[in-house]
Amino acid sequence: MGGGMSSRPAVREGQLPGGSVQRGEVLVPSRLSDPVHGTIDCGAATLVAGSLRRRGHQVSIEPVESWTDAPANGGEPALFLATCQGGDGKVSAIAAAAAPGDGLAAAAARAAVQEWTTALDPRTVVVAGSPWCQGALRALDLAGRAVRDSAGLGSVVHVLGDMAGPADARAGLAEQGAVFGSSVAEMVRGDVVVFPAYGVTPQLRAEARERGLAVVDATCPLVASAQREAGRLAERGDHVVVIGQPDHAATPGIMGSAGGRATIVGTAGGTAALGMPGASRVSYLLQPGEPTEAAAAVAAALRSRFPATRGPNPDSFCYAASDRAGTIKMVAASCDLMLVLGSQDSADARQLSGLARDCGARAQIIADVGDITPALLTGIGVLGVAESTTARPGLTELVIEALSGLGQLSIVRRQVSSDVTSRPDLEHTTPAQHGAMPVGAD
Ligand code: SF4
Incomplete structure (x- = not known):
């Protein structure tokens, strides 16, 4: 799968007439423009800058509006560049420049450009x-709407627990005034509480109601469905085995919904120690958020111990x-x-x-x-x-x-x-x- 370019372009020397580069710094152009050459993109500028920074050089990345192919004469900043052709026929450049008379920065600029010519190859990414899963994104979306809907109403929006999602989306919620917390005990009547995608226990749900909080339930529908199913199975007298991890964020809500008639098991070996006191039947659920493949061996071990074990329909799984x-x-x-x-x-x-x-x-x-x-x-x-x-x-x-x-x-x-x-x-x-x-x- 390796690519390869038979010949590397040479590093050419030019100058930036009227340009300004600080002594002790290397300027890495983000693009090169001028009336003769037009605009040449320098997409690899961040790569060139990275090499220079790793070697301890000061770097600035800026567009360059005027340059010439003539080597620097000592009065203008020196430019080092190598050009290549992209798939669309457009020329792009690897380039770096140094202040007039700054030999150290000039050597570093030339070396960085030279180094990156070795990576000029056709490539597929x-x-x-x-x-991020749909449940996490949906919860972020609901939390965002809660914050916007509450703006100007004077109520604080609390986002309960850890909300998974892109860092900028979470930071955006905090900037808009959302308070991230882990306990409803800190909230007062009239506050808004957003339940996380992984859900909450029935006790916590009841506590939020008793405190007079406005609930925005962002529990993922698949988690909510697992909670409902755990409750339904336990109510009809089954012992519910949840195949998953005890420290998974969704575990307390699902186990809590079964009202004490549930056990969590993460491995096939873990089924050996299972006791089912007073259970007329054994049923199992898959913890949403866990890979479904990981559950197969546990379910098989469970069935070999309790042949009448009932399992969920695959249309309820989180994939x-x-x-x-x-x-x-x-x-x-x-x-x-x-x-x-x-x-x-x-x-x-x-x-x-x-x-x-x-x-x-x-x-x-x-x-x-x-x-x-x-x-x-x-x-x-x-x-x-x-x-x-x-x-x-x-x-x-x-x-x-x-x-x-x-x-x-x-x-x-x-x-x-x-x-x-x-x-x-x-x-x-x-x-x-x-x-x-x-x-x-x-
Ligand atoms: S149940 Fe699945 S889709 Fe829903 S939040 Fe968990 S991982 Fe995401």
């Missing part, structure tokens, strides 16, 4: 779909985690290197990297465009890009923009999306929202 894992595997299987966007210490980013490696791809977590090095891209013809839940907003598009400055670039977007047609309560979501999720995050 395969982008994995968003990490978000499975779809996301499937998306990552599909992208990883088609690429040489997977860039996982997010922070190094993020469990989600590490999980995505592990999935990619299991599929035979190399994987690298990057927090920003400037973390991409020419060495990382050497020999990489197909590059996977996947956002973790800690990726900063818009990073995927910034990575694509940067790579588009390194020669011909084609972009493929992949998304596994399970569709359950008999769920009218979820049909209002858009295809882009459907089926993606932070693995295990609700």
Whole structure:
């Protein structure tokens, strides 16, 4: 899958007549314009700047309005550039400039441009779909509406618990006045409380009512359905086994809905210790937000111990985690290197990297465009890009923009999306929202 460019363009020297570059700083043009050459995009500017910053140089990224091909004569800033042709025939440049007489900055500018010419290759980027599931996005949307509807009415909008979603959307809620909290005890009559996508316990729901709070219930319909089902099964005398993780945010709400007639089991081995005191039947549920595949072995072990165990219909499952894992595997299987966007210490980013490696791809977590090095891209013809839940907003598009400055670039977007047609309560979501999720995050 590796790409390759037989000859690298030479680094040319030019100048910026009338231009200004601070001594001790390298100016990286975001574009080069002038009447003779027209406008040349420098999409890779953030990559060049990243190399320079890693070496300790001061860098500014700015558009350059006037430049010439003639080498600098000592009176004007020196420009170093290499050009290449993109797939659309447009020329783009890798460029950097230094102040007149600033030999150190000039050497650094030339070296950075030279270094990035080694990464000029035709390339394909395969982008994995968003990490956010429809339930999380729906909850953010409902919280946003609650904040807007309450504006000017004097009531405080509290967002209960941890609301999953893009960092900028959550920050936007806080900027508009939403208060993120974990206890209804801090809220007063007339306040608005937004329940999170992963739901709340029946006790907490009752407490909110007793305190006179206005409830905006953003519980994901799939979580609400699991809660209802747990309650229905327990009421008819079943013991409910929830296949999932005890520390999952949705667990208290689902277990609480079964009124004490439920047990949570995360592994096939965990079924051995199950006792069912006084239960006429055993039924199991899948915890929404968990990959459905992970439940199969537990369900089989449960059936071998309790042959009459009843399970849910697959049309009630949340496929978000499975779809996301499937998306990552599909992208990883088609690429040489997977860039996982997010922070190094993020469990989600590490999980995505592990999935990619299991599929035979190399994987690298990057927090920003400037973390991409020419060495990382050497020999990489197909590059996977996947956002973790800690990726900063818009990073995927910034990575694509940067790579588009390194020669011909084609972009493929992949998304596994399970569709359950008999769920009218979820049909209002858009295809882009459907089926993606932070693995295990609700
Ligand atoms: S992971 Fe599934 S159940 Fe949980 S909020 Fe997202 S769509 Fe709903």
